[in-house]
Amino acid sequence: MGHIIEMRLRTLVLAFLTVMCLNANAQAREPSESSLETVSSIYALPPFERAVCCIKYYEGMHRKKDYPYVGYGHKLRPGETYSSNMSLKEADALLRKDLQSLCAMFSKYGKDSLLLAALAYNVGPGKVLGCKGRWPKSTLLKKIEAGIRDFKEDYVQFCHWKGKKVASIERRRYAELALLYIR
Secondary structure, three states, X not given: OHHHHHHHHHHHHHXXXXXXXXXXXXXXXXXXXXXXXXXXXXXXXXXXXXXXXXXXXXHOOEOHHHOOEEEOOEEOOOOOOOOOOOOHHHHHHHHHHHHHHHHHHOHHHHHHHHHHHHHHHHHOHHHHHOEOOOEOOOHHHHHHHOOOOOOHHHHHXXXXXXXXXXXXXXXXXXXXXXXXXXX
């Protein structure tokens, strides 16, 4: 029974993401003949675009109250002066820049680089890669390095905030897997 509920939840999230993605892309970009409004499924988009849509949906726009986060979840670093009142287009560009940087960081993981980048965008690269004195290398990354493809449960385990499991983060992990996991 739990499996059926999980599948229905995934289907619902993916359908909602498709609609949200198409609306967000239509607002952030100027229409063209090959406009994304004609896309009927999020799976018709390239994987990077799927990741962008998923992040936008789950992060939402961060404003002044969300300091030190701006745009779609960018954490301000010392010396950065991004405004909390940035436009959707500016936030989209910053998200893409950050995600491309994370993809480059995880590029040696091949087909899993985008999935790892999307995860690191939310939890930080240190929790995935490991950070001496703070976090060990994740079990997820150890499995990927060992060529073990059965790592879905390890991926979904990144759904805790301040030690507690958060249902919305768990749904995000399942959505990311559905959109970005390659067998």
